[in-house]
Amino acid sequence: MRFETPLVPARLIRRYKRFLADCTLEDGREVTAHCANPGSMMGLAEPGEKIWLEPNDDPKKKLKYGWRLVDHENGHFTGVDTSIPNKALRAALEAREIPELSAYETVRPEVKYGENSRIDFLLTQPGLPDAYVEIKSVTLSREPGLAEFPDSVTARGTKHLGELASMAAQGHRAIMLYLIQRTDCDRFALAADIDPAYAAAFDSAQAQGVERLVYRTRITPEGVWVNLLQEP
Numbered sequence: 001m002r003f004e005t006p007l008v009p010a011r012l013i014r015r016y017k018r019f020l021a022d023c024t025l026e027d028g029r030e031v032t033a034h035c036a037n038p039g040s041m042m043g044l045a046e047p048g049e050k051i052w053l054e055p056n057d058d059p060k061k062k063l064k065y066g067w068r069l070v071d072h073e074n075g076h077f078t079g080v081d082t083s084i085p086n087k088a089l090r091a092a093l094e095a096r097e098i099p100e101l102s103a104y105e106t107v108r109p110e111v112k113y114g115e116n117s118r119i120d121f122l123l124t125q126p127g128l129p130d131a132y133v134e135i136k137s138v139t140l141s142r143e144p145g146l147a148e149f150p151d152s153v154t155a156r157g158t159k160h161l162g163e164l165a166s167m168a169a170q171g172h173r174a175i176m177l178y179l180i181q182r183t184d185c186d187r188f189a190l191a192a193d194i195d196p197a198y199a200a201a202f203d204s205a206q207a208q209g210v211e212r213l214v215y216r217t218r219i220t221p222e223g224v225w226v227n228l229l230q231e232p
Helices: 084-094 155-169 196-207
Strands: 008-016 020-025 030-035 050-055 065-071 077-079 106-113 117-124 131-138 140-143 145-149 173-180 185-190 211-220 223-230
Touching: 008 030, 008 065, 020 050, 020 065, 077 211, 084 106, 084 117, 084 131, 084 173, 084 223, 117 155, 131 145, 131 155, 155 173, 155 196, 173 185, 173 196, 185 196, 185 211, 196 211
Parallel strands: 030 065, 131 173, 145 185, 173 211
Antiparallel strands: 008 020, 008 050, 020 030, 050 065, 065 077, 106 117, 117 131, 140 145, 211 223
C-alpha cells in the first residue's frame, strides 16, 4: 500500500489528546497533525523524535497533516496509523498473497456480525467455511526484536476475541491476525502484564478454535506492505 501523498519529515514536539500531535517541519514551521492511533503509543511519542507526515489539501479536513511513521534513524520505521494495516491487508488478501487465506476469492470489509460489531474482513468461497478475520496493529516493543500487543488496556479487543470464538463455535473460521507495524521486530508476544484480561480472553478464544496469524511489514516513507514471511 503506497501513501497517497509523498510524506514529509518532521520532528515531534508533543502528542496530546490522543489524536493530536504538534510537529516542526524541516523549514521550521510548526504544524498540528492528526494522530490516527487511540493507543498509548508507548515508546513512540517522545519529543524530538523524527517522524513522517502525510500532507493533504482536502477542504473537509481541519488538519492538513497526518502522522504516519516514526523514523528510528537506524534504518527502521514504525507505522503509527492504525488504519493502515486494514488497507495493506486488504491489498494482500485481494491479491491472494496470504497463504493461509489464499483459497478465498471474495473479500468483504467491515461486515456486521456478533453483537453490534463489524469484522475487519469476511472472506467467502464456495465449498469453504466463511473466514472472519480481525486485524490488530502491533507497535509496542519493550525488548529488542520483540513486538507486543496491546500497548494499553483494550476492552474492545477483548470483546472481539469473544465474538471470534462465537464464530468458530458456529463452524466458521475465525482468525486473529496481528500485523507488526515495526521493521525492527521479528518476534511477537501478548503483553499480558499490560492487559491480563485480553491475554486470558485470547487463550480462551484459541482453545475454542480461533486461529492466530502474525505477519510483519515492510515500511518505508513510500508505503507499507505486508511481509509475506510469517513470524517464526
